[in-house]
Amino acid sequence: MKKTTRVERKKRRKRIFFNVILLILITTILITFALNSDLFNISMINIEGNNKLSKDIIENASSIIKGENIFKVNLRNGEKSIKKLSYIKDVKIERKLPKTININITEREAVVQIKNISSYLLVDIEGYVLDFKEDKEEKLPIINGFNINVLPSENIFEIEHGQELKDLINDEKNIEIIRNFSEINLETDDNINIILNNGIVVAFGPLDDVKYKLRYLDEILKDIEKKQISVKMIIMNKGEKPIIVTNN
Incomplete structure (x- = not known):
């Protein structure tokens, strides 16, 4: 292999330097044109x-x-x-x-509305407060009876039993079931009553083991619909097995 001479190496460095300078110059011209042209x-x-x-x-x-x-x-x-x-x-x-x-x-999509004194907080599945309304949204379940505090910096609600309530809404499968609810009412610290869209009252009990209890309630409602039973109340807070109170 032929060894390059000192002169050839010097010429090569000059060509590389010239090409770099030319590239920088062209790039500068293009950037200047792009930033100042009406075309963009x-x-x-x-x-x-x-x-x-x-x-x-x-x-x-x-x-x-x-x-x-x-x-x-x-x-x-x-x-x-x-x-x-x-x-x-x-x-x-x-x-x-x-x-x-x-x-x-x-x-974000509102999944429930929380009653707060004279207004309603529209809340999404992650617990973000999306809006405040003076009038209730007809298509969203209402949650009543909770003391609410909204964190302005984060737009997230804080309430008593907050984690339990977030567990209730922070699940896609839960939300599908909750869409059948008209109201969720906190009667006492350990007793939640639910009113369904069809008027059935559910004595749900405390907000613990929420996922299991909601799935169980969903199965009960599907069985009631399948058997076409006229029901006015479902009691889930009196023992292991629910009590179905019919209209007959």
Whole structure:
């Protein structure tokens, strides 16, 4: 193999240096052009996945402005700002060159409403307070009788028996059963009464072993429906076996 001479090595280093300088120069020109050209000014902001929050609210929260250069937008800051909105669970902001910003939203969904003095707190499956309403939401189960304190910094409710109540709602299978409930009432510390959408009253007992008791209640209700039994009350807090009180 032919050994390179000192002169050849020097020429090679000069070529590499020149190429690096040229690359830096071209990159600088392209960046300067991209940051200052009207070609990359935002003309469209697409927002998808939102149902509760309007596009205007989300767009304003993002601080992204039409006419702004698309490369000057701080996507991470925009995502952080949108996530501060109560109904937002997740958000992804992406650039679509040359002029479009795409904002993809995943919203939280209220699963129960908690009565708090004269208002109703709409709460999702993770225990986040999504909204305060003066009037009840007809399609959501109402939880009554709990002393509630909302943590403003985290937007999460704190209540007496809070963990037990969160265990009640923090499960997809539980929620499917709870959708049949009209009201969940705390009578005493160790006694919960439930009113179903069909008017049946359930003496549920304390909020312990919630998953098992809800699954058991679900089986009872399915059996009642299958046998077409007219029931006015189900007593689950008097011994191991439930007592079914019929209308006959």
